[in-house]
Amino acid sequence: MKPVIALVGRPNVGKSTLFNCLTRSRDALVADFPGLTRDRKYGTGQLGERPYLVVDTGGLSGEKEGIDSIMARQARLAIDESDAVVFLVDGRAGLNAADQVIADFLRQCGKPVYLAVNKVDGIDPDVAASDFHALGIGEPYQIAAAHGRGVRSMMNRVLETFPTPEEGEADAEEGIRVAIIGRPNVGKSTLVNRIMGEERVIVFDMPGTTRDSIRVPFARDGQPYLLIDTAGVRRRGRVREAIEKFSIIKTLQAISDAHVVIMVLDARDGITEQDAHLLGFALDSGRALVVAVNKWDGLDQYQKEKVRRDIDRKLPFLDFAPLHYISALHGTGVGNLFGSVNRAYRAANSDIPTPKLTKLLETAVANHQPPLVQGSRIKLRYAHQGGRNPPTIIIHGSRTDSVPGSYSRYLEKFFREQLKLHGTPVRIEYRSGD
Numbered sequence: 001m002k003p004v005i006a007l008v009g010r011p012n013v014g015k016s017t018l019f020n021c022l023t024r025s026r027d028a029l030v031a032d033f034p035g036l037t038r039d040r041k042y043g044t045g046q047l048g049e050r051p052y053l054v055v056d057t058g059g060l061s062g063e064k065e066g067i068d069s070i071m072a073r074q075a076r077l078a079i080d081e082s083d084a085v086v087f088l089v090d091g092r093a094g095l096n097a098a099d100q101v102i103a104d105f106l107r108q109c110g111k112p113v114y115l116a117v118n119k120v121d122g123i124d125p126d127v128a129a130s131d132f133h134a135l136g137i138g139e140p141y142q143i144a145a146a147h148g149r150g151v152r153s154m155m156n157r158v159l160e161t162f163p164t165p166e167e168g169e170a171d172a173e174e175g176i177r178v179a180i181i182g183r184p185n186v187g188k189s190t191l192v193n194r195i196m197g198e199e200r201v202i203v204f205d206m207p208g209t210t211r212d213s214i215r216v217p218f219a220r221d222g223q224p225y226l227l228i229d230t231a232g233v234r235r236r237g238r239v240r241e242a243i244e245k246f247s248i249i250k251t252l253q254a255i256s257d258a259h260v261v262i263m264v265l266d267a268r269d270g271i272t273e274q275d276a277h278l279l280g281f282a283l284d285s286g287r288a289l290v291v292a293v294n295k296w297d298g299l300d301q302y303q304k305e306k307v308r309r310d311i312d313r314k315l316p317f318l319d320f321a322p323l324h325y326i327s328a329l330h331g332t333g334v335g336n337l338f339g340s341v342n343r344a345y346r347a348a349n350s351d352i353p354t355p356k357l358t359k360l361l362e363t364a365v366a367n368h369q370p371p372l373v374q375g376s377r378i379k380l381r382y383a384h385q386g387g388r389n390p391p392t393i394i395i396h397g398s399r400t401d402s403v404p405g406s407y408s409r410y411l412e413k414f415f416r417e418q419l420k421l422h423g424t425p426v427r428i429e430y431r432s433g434d
């Protein structure tokens with residue numbers, strides 16, 4: 001599991017600047033779930049071999065009466081779900097009473113806290129940092145988030161206590177890791193219970209849990225799976241509102257931990273912005289994906305047509321993911337999901353021989369030439385596989401920097417169709433010889 005790092009501090013100290021520095025910003029997921037987190041940002045990043053999730057907790061004003069405000073409660077929830085906290089202060093503004101209030105709070109939060117004195121560019125870092133020893137959080141890290149200065153060495157320390165993800169884990173043994181994700185109330189718990197209750201499923205006992213995210217090992221038709229439960233349904237003795245048990249952090253961790261993601265949509269709500277956000281994150285992560293359009297029971301022809309159109313219109317980028325129309329409540333279509341999960345897993349992990357890829361590349365180029373760039377043609381010469389899950393195809397040629405996005409999408413689709421890679425995205429990367 002990727003460690004979760006929460007960025008905390010009062011407004012204007014540089015949290016979003018640091019967030020952007022720590023993430024590829026196209027990954028940023030701005031959460032706007034009614035009644036839940038507002039304007040919190042989530043992203044992923046990587047330092048060397050170590051991947052992480054980062055949350056910009058938004059505001060902690062640090063004002064005494066404000067510490068129990070809704071915003072502070074939101075920040076507290078994020079801190080609860082995190083593995084470490086980076087506490088930002090402003091090295092130019094100097095020590096502030098609000099910083100002290102936040103520090104008092106963080107000292108009791110039970111998580112490792114790292115103090116970062118930001119904006120030390122152009123001033124004496126030691127002088128700027130000296131004030132902040134008084135916070136009692138330990139030795140401050142001196143950083144300038146706007147320039148990336150000091151960020152690497154601080155993050156090295158923050159991350160060093162967490163285990164590195166082992167290369168090539170014992171995948172076959174523990175089975176296909178499946179995450180069931182979706183916004184609150186779409187029917188995730190109902191689906192999990194339905195799957196677990198099926199005759200063909202053998203559920204193994206495993207008490208192990210990581211934080212609140214529960215992994216349920218089971219087998220179906222001889223194939224082992226590990227279900228990563230984001231809905232918290234397997235937790236006994238606790239009945240919680242869907243909105244409460246829904247956690248974006250848990251969802252993001254489940255996505256990055258899974259081989260295959262089952263994204264659940266609610267046919268009765270159509271496609272909402274939150275659905276699109278979560279899907280975007282799943283896509284960015286490169287995971288194999290199966291979409292389950294739930295609550296298909298009791299819809300009339302007109303309503304069904306409307307949902308299909310809505311999906312086509314709002315999720316055109318989903319062309320690779322198999323769609324299933326299901327009723328978790330009645331069990332209709334649930335069994336078929338596994339066929340798609342297995343196929344997507346195999347596709348995502350397939351090995352493709354170099355000669356085959358090069359041959360396909362030649363056909364793709366013959367069918368549809370890359371465009372001219374300033375009068376001369378982009379040359380794509382040969383291809384080989386650069387990785388799995390998702391399958392990554394590396395294409396060698398010249399002037400590849402100028403390949404337009406539309407042409408890459410054409411190639412991606414061509415390779416996917418020709419190689420029958422159902423259910424997984426395919427990444428195209430270029431290497432230029434000039």
Ligand code: GDP
Pocket residue numbers: 009010011012013014015016017018118119120121143144145146147
């Ligand atoms: P947030 O409210 O904590 O998210 O703070 P922002 O990231 O929005 O930053 C607040 C202001 O501080 C912006 O004007 C940033 O450009 C500025 N800022 C952030 N980091 C640095 C830094 O390292 N050096 C300097 N000089 N300014 C910074």
Ligand code: GDP
Pocket residue numbers: 182183184185186187188189190191231242294295296297326327328329330
């Ligand atoms: P979660 O928050 O995503 O885990 O959603 P739940 O599984 O708790 O389901 C939310 C509500 O939708 C509950 O009232 C379920 O009974 C209902 N529900 C779930 N699946 C279906 C379905 O296939 N059809 C219908 N009609 N209702 C469903």
